Amino acid sequence: MPHYFISYVVRPLSTLTIRFAFLLACLSASLCASTQAADLDAGEQAAAICLACHAADGSTLLPEYPSLAGQGAKYLYDQMIQIRSGAREIPLMAGQLDAMSDETIANIAAWYASLAPRQGQALELASLDEGEQIYRAGIAEKTVSACTACHGPSGIGNAPAGFPSLKGLSRAYLVQQLTAYREGERTTDERYGGMMRDTAHQLTDAEIEAVANYVSGLL
Numbered sequence: 001m002p003h004y005f006i007s008y009v010v011r012p013l014s015t016l017t018i019r020f021a022f023l024l025a026c027l028s029a030s031l032c033a034s035t036q037a038a039d040l041d042a043g044e045q046a047a048a049i050c051l052a053c054h055a056a057d058g059s060t061l062l063p064e065y066p067s068l069a070g071q072g073a074k075y076l077y078d079q080m081i082q083i084r085s086g087a088r089e090i091p092l093m094a095g096q097l098d099a100m101s102d103e104t105i106a107n108i109a110a111w112y113a114s115l116a117p118r119q120g121q122a123l124e125l126a127s128l129d130e131g132e133q134i135y136r137a138g139i140a141e142k143t144v145s146a147c148t149a150c151h152g153p154s155g156i157g158n159a160p161a162g163f164p165s166l167k168g169l170s171r172a173y174l175v176q177q178l179t180a181y182r183e184g185e186r187t188t189d190e191r192y193g194g195m196m197r198d199t200a201h202q203l204t205d206a207e208i209e210a211v212a213n214y215v216s217g218l219l
Helices: 016-029 039-055 073-085 100-115 127-137 169-183 195-200 205-216
Strands: none
Touching: 039 100, 073 100, 127 205, 169 195, 169 205
């Protein structure tokens, strides 16, 4: 099946999205950095344990695993801390972070953040318009906020606030995570008032597939 590269077109934001963006700005202003001054060389060495799933360059070709290259250091640090504590359960990562200090985790997070993400690829042209509509404008009648409020027009996220970049993530992984948020199986948005669960809870399987496909093609 051929891949298609897509870029983005900026569209006017809905009132709902503007209000949501204002709330996020207030939240991000109150957040302090979680990571320490990091040692990238130490981070690269410590990340050797991660290569089998996430690849040497952080851009895995395994669709069920997230690419970490270019991801925000704060987001990666927070997620690894939650995985280590058991607050976020990922069976394949069970025990892998247990012996790591906060400093080592911060170094790994900073190293992955320093890498360039891979180029986006969208697989299904048929759902691009619907996916773009959801990503850029949300679904007002279902109180689904636009994804751009947190993740930005190009999917780069907001690193200082801890909102993740979506660049380089596969459609399969995005579908998996959005579904987990919708079903309440993933709750790592607790510190942000459950905003991902609130956003995903009214999305149908088809809408999740559409927005995941669109996001997977962001350049």
